[in-house]
Amino acid sequence: MDEMPGKVYLVGAGPGAPDLLTLRATEILKRADVVFHDALVHPRTLELAARAEKIAVGKRSGRHSTAQKFINKRLVDAARDHKIVVRLKGGDPTLFGRAQEEIDALRAAGIDFEIVPGVTAATAASAELGVSLTRRGFARHVVFVTPRAANGERENDWVASVLAADTAVIYMGAGLADAIGAELIKRGKPKDTPLALVESATLPERRVLRGTLADLPELARKTGAGPAVVLLGEVLKAAFAKPAATEEIEALLKRA
Amino acid sequence: MDEMPGKVYLVGAGPGAPDLLTLRATEILKRADVVFHDALVHPRTLELAARAEKIAVGKRSGRHSTAQKFINKRLVDAARDHKIVVRLKGGDPTLFGRAQEEIDALRAAGIDFEIVPGVTAATAASAELGVSLTRRGFARHVVFVTPRAANGERENDWVASVLAADTAVIYMGAGLADAIGAELIKRGKPKDTPLALVESATLPERRVLRGTLADLPELARKTGAGPAVVLLGEVLKAAFAKPAATEEIEALLKRA
Missing domain, CATH: 3.30.950.10 (Tetrapyrrole methylase, C-terminal domain)
Structure with a gap:
């Protein structure tokens, strides 16, 4: 059992085409233990996370607050069990990605995080x-x-x-x-x-x-x-x- | 002699760190014949363009119109001699990159071009x-x-x-x-x-x-x-x- 909590990477998957992912995002996905991804992320991008458990979260639009709270909780829980947790979002995480709600939850739980920007x-x-x-x-x-x-x-x-x-x-x-x-x-x-x-x-x-x-x-x-x-x-x-x-x-x- | 003019790729180099380049930009740089790059592009990003002639253009700020016109002309000339010409810009080419002036010049000369977005x-x-x-x-x-x-x-x-x-x-x-x-x-x-x-x-x-x-x-x-x-x-x-x-x-x- 590893007592040290993991880290959550809020990663921008870019606008759609899998080759508009950044090199940094690619490397993090390859090392990920768990990936929580938006419905719209390209299948070839998800394939990069070869060793990760991949979990689709979030509706395309009109997500309810309860659903977002559930995602927040799953991120925190995952970071307690895994070293590298990725929250993979379409575009850039800091533009219309509801990242702040996840950041607030991670911070409140004392989980380390990092944002990897993407093409919006x-x-x-x-x-x-x-x-x-x-x-x-x-x-x-x-x-x-x-x-x-x-x-x-x-x-x-x-x-x-x-x-x-x-x-x-x-x-x-x-x-x-x-x-x-x-x-x-x-x-x-x-x-x-x-x-x-x-x-x-x-x-x-x-x-x-x-x-x-x-x-x-x-x-x-x-x-x-x-x-x-x-x-x-x-x-x-x-x-x-x-x-x-x-x-x-x-x-x-x-x-x- | 190749009669067919080349293509100019206006490529976003991202915000600074070389691993925030996209996969697409990486592939294009590897195949580039000539790269015209901003002064601020990271040396490791330029190294990707292993077979290209690399030409620094543009001052960091306060570039004069004449200098921009000279860049425009060099892009057009390069596309007449080479298959793959890259104009590598910090950040994203369509945000504060003076791309439109280059696009207008390329279009006026009948040169094909494509924009590869980047992280801003x-x-x-x-x-x-x-x-x-x-x-x-x-x-x-x-x-x-x-x-x-x-x-x-x-x-x-x-x-x-x-x-x-x-x-x-x-x-x-x-x-x-x-x-x-x-x-x-x-x-x-x-x-x-x-x-x-x-x-x-x-x-x-x-x-x-x-x-x-x-x-x-x-x-x-x-x-x-x-x-x-x-x-x-x-x-x-x-x-x-x-x-x-x-x-x-x-x-x-x-x-x-």
Whole structure:
């Protein structure tokens, strides 16, 4: 019996494609004893954790607090039995990953932890579009936001934040496009603001849709069940007419 | 002679530590014929490009447009002579990397390109601090911003963008801390807003300084010449009292 508690690594799995994992995350997964992973993590990423028990946790969206509390508890328990515990999250753990709730639980239990950053969906989507989110003398600030219908939580106004920023990337619940578009237009965002919707960025099934803010509800109806981000702002005007040729590089790497 | 022009990969080198590179970036570097890299890219990352000519381009900050135009031209020229040309940038290419200027030049010359996203300094810094940039019901939007003294460029107001967001990460020129702090306080950001300054995130020489907005000028004077980001917002209250034990994992991986 090992009396020394283990350590929990909150690891970013990146935006989707398994080769957008970092080298550090790869090495930690190879050494992991247990991996608690989001439903959306790529199977090839999980295969890296060859010696680990792999446990799917968390729903795709709309997780309840009770479920999160259960995950927190399982992380603490696992660190008491294992040396290397991984909590593998889509994207980057510190952006919309509910990491803070897990960190608070680990700290309260005296469990050591470390965060391994990852590539977040916003920049994966901009890469897919072949466009920079910032542009010198033109776009110096970019906001990442999850909008929510008013629900009594104490939080600042996401619309004001989108309106103030040069570029906005909305990490959205799939069903909210109508409300998001209507609210932004009502509050003064021009209807013709260039917009792109990227679903399942970096995966073979990805879909890239371009238009303006006024088109958002229509574009959203064309997407499927994959995770999607909406990118909004003048920089999107430069979005390449054809999707970045990610297939080409995938083929190249396979041949190697 | 190969008549077919090559392809330019705009690749994110990540925030500093060489093992925070993605697997995809690693594979592309291994196959690269030429690599044009920022001054700050880690030597071990450059070593991956074993067969490539490596060319340092770009100053650390304050690059002139002429210098950028020269880089643009060299990328286009290189793609006419080589199959795989890499433009390797610190962090993620689409965040404050001046990628759009290079993309526009490549597109105008009819050169194929692809962006490979990377881990950006903001989330590397939050990982270092052991804190999430977002928090459910508390911080739903985070802005990444480069402030600049007014210089006649047509751009929106970076201060308004910071004020509107729950969390802000300022990718800053080292010398601007006094002006940034004064401007934010003058415009109504509370002096006691929790703040952290992270210099050289993920590198052995990193420095993590914590305080409030009022402390920013004093904290900035304690930093050295490394790249630094300033993180600002209530979520920073949860910043771990001790730095994330990155040394431990580095030792662990070395032993493996």
